[in-house]
Amino acid sequence: MKAKAQLHGLPSYKPGKPIEEVKRELGLTKVVKLASNENPYGASPKAAKAIQDAASQTAIYPDGYAADIREKVASKIGVDENQLIFGNGSDEVIQFLCRAFLSPDTNTVTADPTFSQYKLNATIEGAEVREVPSIDGVHDLDAMLEEIDDNTRIVWVCNPNNPSGTYVNETAFLNFLERVPSHVLVVSDEAYYEYVTVDDYPETLPLLKKYDNLMILRTFSKAYGLAALRIGYGVANPSLISLIDPVRPPFNNTTFSHAAAAAALEDDAFIQTCVEKNTEALKQFEEFCDKHQLKYYPSQTNFILIDFNTPGDEIFDYLLKKGFIVRSGQALGFPTCVRITAGTEEENKELFAVLEEMLLTKVVGQ
Numbered sequence: 001m002k003a004k005a006q007l008h009g010l011p012s013y014k015p016g017k018p019i020e021e022v023k024r025e026l027g028l029t030k031v032v033k034l035a036s037n038e039n040p041y042g043a044s045p046k047a048a049k050a051i052q053d054a055a056s057q058t059a060i061y062p063d064g065y066a067a068d069i070r071e072k073v074a075s076k077i078g079v080d081e082n083q084l085i086f087g088n089g090s091d092e093v094i095q096f097l098c099r100a101f102l103s104p105d106t107n108t109v110t111a112d113p114t115f116s117q118y119k120l121n122a123t124i125e126g127a128e129v130r131e132v133p134s135i136d137g138v139h140d141l142d143a144m145l146e147e148i149d150d151n152t153r154i155v156w157v158c159n160p161n162n163p164s165g166t167y168v169n170e171t172a173f174l175n176f177l178e179r180v181p182s183h184v185l186v187v188s189d190e191a192y193y194e195y196v197t198v199d200d201y202p203e204t205l206p207l208l209k210k211y212d213n214l215m216i217l218r219t220f221s222k223a224y225g226l227a228a229l230r231i232g233y234g235v236a237n238p239s240l241i242s243l244i245d246p247v248r249p250p251f252n253n254t255t256f257s258h259a260a261a262a263a264a265l266e267d268d269a270f271i272q273t274c275v276e277k278n279t280e281a282l283k284q285f286e287e288f289c290d291k292h293q294l295k296y297y298p299s300q301t302n303f304i305l306i307d308f309n310t311p312g313d314e315i316f317d318y319l320l321k322k323g324f325i326v327r328s329g330q331a332l333g334f335p336t337c338v339r340i341t342a343g344t345e346e347e348n349k350e351l352f353a354v355l356e357e358m359l360l361t362k363v364v365g366q
């Protein structure tokens with residue numbers, strides 16, 4: 001059988017190791033996962049109650065239009081209902097866009113390093129991927145603009161960026177958006193939007209009234225703690241939503257994800273508490289790095305990228321044996337770094353103790 005030529009040798013996405021697998025492999029009784037940027041405080045209790053209430057509906061297909069969650073999201077963020085498209089995580093909306101706009105005679109522009117799913121999905125569609133090196137982890141928007149031509153269909157701005165945690169400020173983004181040709185779709189991927197605390201982060205939703213070629217991606221997988229239920233969404237001009245909606249599978253979200261996300265939206269206090277705890281945790285990580293003279297990338301997310309000046313895989317292996325699952329930067333474009341999700345206060349303290357022992361005893365070479 002002959003598959004698309006571009007699939008041969010294309011790597012599959014490799015998520016962080018599951019906790020139970022690590023326990024079995026290493027004989028550990030306690031393992032802390034700080035690898036996939038999940039919310040360590042889980043989801044709002046209201047979400048769990050909504051799932052329980054929906055448990056009797058398993059024989060019925062989900063609402064393909066996502067009417068209830070559509071209405072609640074539209075009201076929450078201040079857009080019209082026809083400006084939304086829902087995906088099995090915002091990952092799936094990325095897939096929709098690539099399928100709708102990209103083909104072998106087109107190209108797409110991304111930063112490098114950035115979220116891997118832009119390149120993966122574009123490659124599957126046979127499009128040329130133009131990767132522009134970032135500067136200190138931040139998108140080089142001027143250089144990205146230079147890569148755009150008549151065949152460019154999508155430019156991706158991961159903001160804040162994964163895996164660096166850095167962000168493009170409002171002035172830079174507005175200047176970029178103003179100069180991008182109208183035939184090119186600009187995607188502002190804001191998966192970590194709720195965690196952002198800086199004042200000069202771009203508020204993109206009002207820009208939709210001026211720019212028909214802008215799409216904003218958000219998700220319930222991060223701050224809302226619903227990663228297991230896979231629900232995210234895109235926001236754009238209604239005509240753009242109508243154009244790509246035929247690509248969407250008819251029942252791509254579950255009844256449970258709709259119910260849980262709708263309930264989670266009602267619990268602002270829970271999100272605020274999570275954000276406050278995350279901000280404090282990042283401050284502690286930065287203080288740890290400063291104490292040990294480790295370079296790190298200032299983060300507006302719920303993770304931090306730390307440069308240990310050592311192959312990231314070595315740090316990963318050491319911490320894994322100590323019961324901590326993190327993410328090596330070697331597969332993320334930062335070969336001497338490790339990306340660590342901010343955990344609970346107790347988890348972070350335990351991690352700092354292990355890292356301090358590693359640094360002071362030089363168990364892992366530097």
